Amino acid sequence: MNAPAPVVASDAPLLRVRGLEKRYGARIGCAAVSFDLWPGEVMGIVGESGSGKSTLLGCLAGHMAPDAGEVLFDVGGVLRDTARMAEAERRRLARTDWAFVHQHAHEGLRMGVSAGGNVGERLMAVGARHYGDIRAQALDWLGRVEIAADRIDDRPTAFSGGMRQRLQIARNLVTGPRLVFMDEPTGGLDVSVQARLLDLLRGLVREMGLSAIIVTHDLAVVRLLADRLMVMKDGLVVEQGLTDQVLDDPQHAYTQLLVASVLQV
Amino acid sequence: MTATDYNFAYLDEQTKRMIRRTILKALAIPGYQAPFASREMPMPYGWGTGGVQVTAAVLTPEDRLKVIDQGADDTTNAVSIRRFFARTAGVATTEATTEATVIQTRHRIPETPLTEGQILVYQVPIPEPLRFLEPRETETRKMHSLEEYGLMHVKLYEDIARHGAIATAYAYPVKVEGRYVMDPSPIPKFDNPKLCSPAIQLFGAGREQRIYALPPHCSVVSLDFEDHPFEPSKADAACGLCGATDSYLDEVITDDEGGRMFLCSDTDYCAGRQAAGHRGAAQEDAA
Numbered sequence: 001m002n003a004p005a006p007v008v009a010s011d012a013p014l015l016r017v018r019g020l021e022k023r024y025g026a027r028i029g030c031a032a033v034s035f036d037l038w039p040g041e042v043m044g045i046v047g048e049s050g051s052g053k054s055t056l057l058g059c060l061a062g063h064m065a066p067d068a069g070e071v072l073f074d075v076g077g078v079l080r081d082t083a084r085m086a087e088a089e090r091r092r093l094a095r096t097d098w099a100f101v102h103q104h105a106h107e108g109l110r111m112g113v114s115a116g117g118n119v120g121e122r123l124m125a126v127g128a129r130h131y132g133d134i135r136a137q138a139l140d141w142l143g144r145v146e147i148a149a150d151r152i153d154d155r156p157t158a159f160s161g162g163m164r165q166r167l168q169i170a171r172n173l174v175t176g177p178r179l180v181f182m183d184e185p186t187g188g189l190d191v192s193v194q195a196r197l198l199d200l201l202r203g204l205v206r207e208m209g210l211s212a213i214i215v216t217h218d219l220a221v222v223r224l225l226a227d228r229l230m231v232m233k234d235g236l237v238v239e240q241g242l243t244d245q246v247l248d249d250p251q252h253a254y255t256q257l258l259v260a261s262v263l264q265v
Numbered sequence: 266m267t268a269t270d271y272n273f274a275y276l277d278e279q280t281k282r283m284i285r286r287t288i289l290k291a292l293a294i295p296g297y298q299a300p301f302a303s304r305e306m307p308m309p310y311g312w313g314t315g316g317v318q319v320t321a322a323v324l325t326p327e328d329r330l331k332v333i334d335q336g337a338d339d340t341t342n343a344v345s346i347r348r349f350f351a352r353t354a355g356v357a358t359t360e361a362t363t364e365a366t367v368i369q370t371r372h373r374i375p376e377t378p379l380t381e382g383q384i385l386v387y388q389v390p391i392p393e394p395l396r397f398l399e400p401r402e403t404e405t406r407k408m409h410s411l412e413e414y415g416l417m418h419v420k421l422y423e424d425i426a427r428h429g430a431i432a433t434a435y436a437y438p439v440k441v442e443g444r445y446v447m448d449p450s451p452i453p454k455f456d457n458p459k460l461c462s463p464a465i466q467l468f469g470a471g472r473e474q475r476i477y478a479l480p481p482h483c484s485v486v487s488l489d490f491e492d493h494p495f496e497p498s499k500a501d502a503a504c505g506l507c508g509a510t511d512s513y514l515d516e517v518i519t520d521d522e523g524g525r526m527f528l529c530s531d532t533d534y535c536a537g538r539q540a541a542g543h544r545g546a547a548q549e550d551a552a
Contacts, residue, residue, distance in 0.1 A: 088411045095415075110398075110419070114426055117419050124422065125415025131425055131490040153426050 014039045014179060014211050015060070016079060020069035022052075022059050028235035029055035033069070035230065035240065039178070042205055042212045044222030044243060046258065047232035053215040054183060056232070059083070060213065061100050061181045062090045073097075073179070095125050099172035103184035105164035108171070109156045115142060115167055116152040122175045141170040145200060162193035166200065173204060180205075180212040186221055198224050219262055223247060231255045274321040274354040280304055284322035284476070288467060291478035296441030298392050298409075303474040313346060313371060314471030316388035320369045323384055323467070324350065329357045331365035336373040336513065336530030343371075360533050372435070374456040376512045376534035379464035381481065387450045389470035392477060394438045394448035414446045417488055425493055434498065440486045447477060449485075455497045455513045460485040502527040505547035507538035 013036040022029035030052035037043055045053050058064040060071055062082055072079040073093065082090055094100070102108035109118050119138040120128070128134050139149055145166035147159075156164050165185065172180065185201065186194040202225055205212055214225055222229055222243055230240040231252065239252040250256045272278065280302075287301035306314040324330065330350050334343040338360040346369060347358050359365050362377040369386040379385060395405045398416045408414070417438050424432045437454035441447050449460055450468055460466065466479040479485060489495035500514040505526035512534055514527040526547050529535035539548075 087407075091411055091413065113419055113423055116426055117423050120422055121415060121419050124418040125413065129418070129489075129491050131422065132492050134422065135426075 012074060012077075012079075013037060014041075014074050015213075016070075016072040017060065018070045018072070020056065020059055020066050020071065022055050022064060022066050028052070030059070030232070030235045033237055035237075037179075037211055037213065039211055040209045041228065042210075042214065042226045044226030044229045045213065045215045045232060046217060046219060046222055046229065048217060048258075051232040052235035053217075053232055055235075057181055057183055057213065057215045061098065062094060063100075095122055096175055097178045099175075099177040099180040101165075101168055101172055101180065101182040101185050103187045105156070105161070105168045108168045109164060111156050114153045114155055115147065115159070118156065118167060118171045119174050122171065126175060137174060141174050142167075144204070145170040146196075162189055162197060165189065165197060169201070169204070173208065173210075176208065178211060180210050182212060182214045182216075184216050184218075185214065186216070186218060194221075201225060219247065219259065231258065271353040273326070274324045274350065274356075275306075276304065276318065276321045280318075281322045284318055287476045288319065288322065288478060291467070291476045292465070292480050294445075295479055295483045296445030296447040296477060298475040298477045300474055301476050303471045306471065307349075308345075310472040311390060312342060313369070313388035315469030315473075315476070316369050316371070316386050316471075317346060317349070317469075318471060319386045319467050319469035319476060320346075320350065320367060321354075323386070324354050324356055324367060326354070326356065328366045329359050329364055331359050331362065331368045331533075332370075333368065333373060333375065333531075333533075334371045335515075336375075337532045339532060361537075362531075362533050372451050372453075373513070373530060374452055374459045374462075376509075376529070376531040377537075378459075379462050381463040383464040385462070385464050385466045387452075387466065387468040389448070389450045389468045389473075389475075392448060392468065392470040392473050392475040394436075394446050409445060412444065414440075417446055418490070421488060421490065421493075425490070431489065431493055431495070437495075438488050440488060441479065442484050443486075446488070447485075453499070453513055454487065454495070455499045457485070457487045457495070458497055500527055503545060504529045504535060504538075505545045507535045507543045508545040509535070509538055509543070 015037040018034050020033040021031045033056055047053050059066040066083050070081050071083045073082045116135060116138040119141050120134040123134050123137060139152060142149060142152055147163060147166060156167055186197055216222060226243045229243040229246045231238050233254045239246060239255045247259055250259050284301055287299045291299040306317055308314060332343045332347040334340040350356055351358050362375040367384045371388045393405055395408060395416060398420055399405050421431050435453050436448050436451045437457055439447050439449055439457060460479060463481050465481055468477045487495040502514060503510045504514060505528055507529060509529055512529045512531060515530045516525055517528055518525050
């Protein structure tokens with residue numbers, strides 16, 4: 001098995017989603033989505049463009065309000081519905097317990113602010129007020145994502161696509177979140193850069209015991225990172241299960257098509 | 266048209282009521298930017314249209330008005346606004362900080378400590394302290410309402426990373442009563458400690474249609490880092506005319522051979538000291 005084993009076995013899920021639905025007028029964004037995510041577990045969501053992956057992720061991360069259903073997140077041992085909590089509380093979660101890695105790094109970074117400032121922002125947002133400490137942590141994190149320490153005062157505009165994506169990851173993980181949402185984290189990167197990034201992500205996820213939800217259309221990414229897999233089509237979940245099980249023995253016709261469509265090099 | 270054709274202090278009574286309501290709201294929520302329906306004034310935006318409207322709303326016929334621009338009573342902006350209210354409101358004017366009941370200012374707080382009963386009106390170009398960090402107004406409002414001010418420290422972090430110290434020298438952000446982060450208008454950070462004052466301080470931004478306020482004796486803390494504390498800085502020199510070392514100084518180029526001198530930016534304070542017999546280096550050279 002390629003995917004890392006769950007680090008923590010806990011008896012309560014970190015995230016419990018029940019009957020989640022989001023509509024755009026009469027059209028379905030996503031509907032009837034239910035799953036549990038356990039601490040230390042990485043779940044992949046795959047499907048073609050327009051299948052509702054990003055809509056689902058947006059609803060889970062609180063960027064959009066779902067029309068129905070519950071998104072229960074473990075806050076201090078109690079499952080709370082994040083879709084219905086006050087915005088102040090949800091945004092506090094978003095900058096402490098959650099992280100969101102955008103497909104395009106520039107959406108998740110402040111392009112006019114130095115790399116160190118980008119990494120430090122979340123620390124300052126949760127009350128860090130010691131410049132030396134913030135800078136030391138930023139340096140530490142730049143090291144972990146393999147960005148040279150002498151680039152700390154450069155702006156992301158001076159960084160390559162792969163570096164920007166790694167910087168975005170550092171910026172998100174610096175506060176030690178428990179749940180990471182990733183929207184096509186390797187999209188738009190060339191294959192060798194993708195491979196390094198995946199390697200890095202896999203290391204970080206395992207080391208920090210992170211739970212993650214990864215949206216992608218790249219089956220290789222989920223094969224490498226995800227413990228479990230959810231396949232979506234037309235806003236509905238058509239199949240879910242262990243990654244290897246779903247990819248090696250696809251049951252649903254669409255999953256079979258998806259697996260069969262992967263180009264073999 | 267003669268001066269008497271104007272309503273008292275130029276604005277009509279309904280407008281002044283509206284502005285006074287906004288001022289009361291702003292005083293009730295220190296540091297909060299209260300929106301108001303800013304009027305066209307007979308001067309361009311950037312010349313103090315916000316400050317003028319606030320002054321017009323608080324003036325009474327018994328008031329004595331002082332107007333300063335960068336500390337000086339005799340610069341174009343100060344002279345024209347003072348004359349504007351002398352004509353349209355017929356109020357007495359003064360250059361002495363201690364005699365004034367209402368002081369409209371641009372970019373300075375007078376050196377002479379203000380007292381209870383005085384009102385200081387600031388002209389504000391950009392009321393939003395987060396503006397250059399977050400361009401979306403919807404987002405900055407949300408950040409204020411949810412008290413998300415981490416971004417303000419990102420700016421200070423960038424300053425230290427780039428310049429080795431907090432290089433922000435004016436419009437230095439402050440936190441009011443432990444709640445709202447406020448732009449104190451482009452006053453030098455030397456003046457920030459004076460924001461804790463027995464006087465009422467009102468901030469008017471005409472183009473941006475916002476009024477905010479500091480009631481007397483409210484707590485105003487300049488943002489900083491634990492290992493890079495806030496320092497109210499000024500030029501390390503004494504005034505060439507009055508010898509003051511405790512006032513904010515302007516640097517004046519006196520010839521094209523590198524000659525320069527430092528002067529108090531607060532002209533009333535400098536003149537007062539000279540009248541009291543204080544002399545600076547430039548005066549002694551001339552004597």
